[in-house]
Amino acid sequence: MTLRLTGVEHVHANGQRSLAGIDLRVETGEHVAIIGPSGAGKTTLLRILATNLMPTAGTYELLGSQPWSLGSGARQRLRARIGLIHQAPPLPPRQRVVTAVLAGRLGQWPLWKSLASLVYPVDIAGARTALKRLDLADKLFERCDQLSGGQLQRVGIARALYQQPEILLADEPVSAMDPVLAGHTLDVLTREAESRGVTLLASLHAVELALAHFPRIVGVRDGRVVFDLPTHKVSRADLDALYANDQLGMDDASVAPTGPVVVQIPRC
Numbered sequence: 483m484t485l486r487l488t489g490v491e492h493v494h495a496n497g498q499r500s501l502a503g504i505d506l507r508v509e510t511g512e513h514v515a516i517i518g519p520s521g522a523g524k525t526t527l528l529r530i531l532a533t534n535l536m537p538t539a540g541t542y543e544l545l546g547s548q549p550w551s552l553g554s555g556a557r558q559r560l561r562a563r564i565g566l567i568h569q570a571p572p573l574p575p576r577q578r579v580v581t582a583v584l585a586g587r588l589g590q591w592p593l594w595k596s597l598a599s600l601v602y603p604v605d606i607a608g609a610r611t612a613l614k615r616l617d618l619a620d621k622l623f624e625r626c627d628q629l630s631g632g633q634l635q636r637v638g639i640a641r642a643l644y645q646q647p648e649i650l651l652a653d654e655p656v657s658a659m660d661p662v663l664a665g666h667t668l669d670v671l672t673r674e675a676e677s678r679g680v681t682l683l684a685s686l687h688a689v690e691l692a693l694a695h696f697p698r699i700v701g702v703r704d705g706r707v708v709f710d711l712p713t714h715k716v717s718r719a720d721l722d723a724l725y726a727n728d729q730l731g732m733d734d735a736s737v738a739p740t741g742p743v744v745v746q747i748p749r750c
């Protein structure tokens with residue numbers, strides 16, 4: 483088992499509850515998509531999974547440990563085993579792409595190597611290989627502020643792949659990409675995770691991408707798990723209950739009226 487949440491809740495400082503009674507278990511090597519309407523609690527859930535946010539109640543077990551019972555040093559070492567892909571990667575505008583990718587291993591390298599890499603990249607070949615998987619090898623020495631939003635997201639993914647973590651957590655990792663590029667990028671991400679036996683959880687706004695690329699779907703609404711199903715068992719009724727009056731962004735012709743959802747995504 484990679485992670486397990488039991489009765490996890492989170493209440494913000496202003497008293498607003500973002501998660502309520504979340505139970506979730508993910509086995510090693512599983513790939514899970516988290517979907518739901520805006521404000522459902524998906525990002526809060528991922529922040530808790532990444533140990534960036536402490537639950538208000540409940541228990542969280544990660545890689546055989548309970549993160550919030552560890553000391554700060556041990557918790558930091560645990561975090562180094564997690565790759566976090568942000569919707570808007572926190573990349574300094576003037577930073578070179580090669581340096582941004584190599585930063586994926588700063589938590590694993592000794593201090594001298596981390597500092598040296600800021601002066602001169604210590605593994606240019608490794609960074610180029612990670613970027614090549616995402617069709618960005620030609621951007622190796624570009625500055626981050628010279629890239630588009632979709633390119634920056636792919637740099638963030640390359641950094642997480644270069645890190646070689648045991649768990650990948652992705653928060654809307656392809657939201658700035660067109661549908662074809664988004665599908666291709668998720669193909670790369672899931673293929674790389676599968677080849678390394680990495681556990682992958684991703685929140686996705688585009689339902690059709692989640693259904694096309696992940697074998698397990700967790701639907702979240704109002705801070706609660708509405709369903710947790712194999713993809714082939716997710717029906718239009720399940721999605722209607724999850725999104726209620728929210729716009730799915732899916733063509734009615736792409737789903738069966740009562741049975742499992744059928745979606746066709748163009749591939750590169």
